[in-house]
Amino acid sequence: MEGRMVEDLSIIGGLIGMQFVYAGNAVLLSYLMSLGLNSLTIVIFCSFATFLVLLPFASYYERSIWPKKFRFKLFIQILLLSFGGVTLFQSLILKGINLTSPALGTAMPNIAPGLIFIIAWTLRLEKVDLSCTYSKAKIIGTLLCVFGALTMSLMSSISISAPNKETTFQLSSPPPDVLLDKHKIIGCLYLLAAVFIFSSSIILQAFTLGDFPAPMSLCAITSLFGAFMTATAQLLQDHELKTSWPFLSVGEVIAYSLLAGSVSGICLSFHCWALKKRGPVLVSMFSPIGTLCSVILSYFTLGDTITIGSFAGMILMFSGLYFVLWAKGKEGYATKHDLECEFDAERPLLT
DSSP states (O other): OHHHHHHHHHHHHHHHHHHHHHHHHHHHHHHHHHTTOOHHHHHHHHHHHHHHHHHHHHHHHHGGGSOSSOOHHHHHHHHHHIIIIIIIHHHHHHHHHHHSOHHHHHHGGGGHHHHHHHHHHHTTOSOOOTTOHHHHHHHHHHHHHHHHHHHHHHHHTEEEOOOOGGGGGSSSOOOOOEEEOHHHHHHHHHHHHHHHHHHHHHHHHHHHHHHSOOHHHHHHHHHHHHHHHHHHHHHHHHSSOOOSBTTBOHHHHHHHHHHHHHHHHHHHHHHHHHHHHHOHHHHHHTHHHHHHHHHHHIIIIIOOOOOHHHHHHHHHHHHHHHHHHHHHHHHHHOOTTSOSSOOOTTOOTTO
């Protein structure tokens, strides 16, 4: 009993600590990009560093379960995961954070469970029965997630101009103009696109792990391929491969990248361990903490503020997230004698 309590405290403390790390990372990257750091350069160095950090552990712990035959189908799946989950997702999320704020960047991925549910339902990978309580809860939660994300995006893009001082002596002054920030709208679209790609990658990853049941090794390989794909994209876009930053030397870039890769590898390993021990519902419940930390850190370090409308959108999105997680958790604990709807509790797709 005591060992179980220590394990629970370790998992909860670690998950909370991970959210602080993610929030600090988002704020730091936002600051670095504001100084002129290219988002593709970040993806290249950090992805390659993640590969270097994970490779020894993957070789030691998962070498025995590597597939003996590397089929063409598996190779295509890994390429798609590398391009979507590394190059596209990370590049878009960084561009979105740069144009909006770290708070929005950490909040938007919380709609991923709802999007995964929609994609899986569309592809007939998820069974939905409208007479089932849990299916209804997942549908309602998904709608809340999407509506909250749209509300948060719209409200964060609205700015109100103050009335002209010359009109203060008039009996009635004209109403203030409501303006839409074009850059923030584009940034929100980047974030939404990134989360959609991430959700699609999760579904593809579920199939890939069936043929390659080594998650740490798969992450290392996709990080390596993703780094090369991102470098190729930068060459095509900028006609040069930027290996230095305006305010850092190459050695400092490598050192910071290795540090980021180490932190990322540790967080990923702990995340996988927590998933194995307690399941995805408990792990996902702590994600709003990262958004709250980002809001606080952004306010004190970058001077960013969040509007009441954006905060309301976050509340809606988090409510939808917990609806989906609650329904999925109830499905996981249901038994054959008290099922309200048909489902497969062992399905790894949404877990």
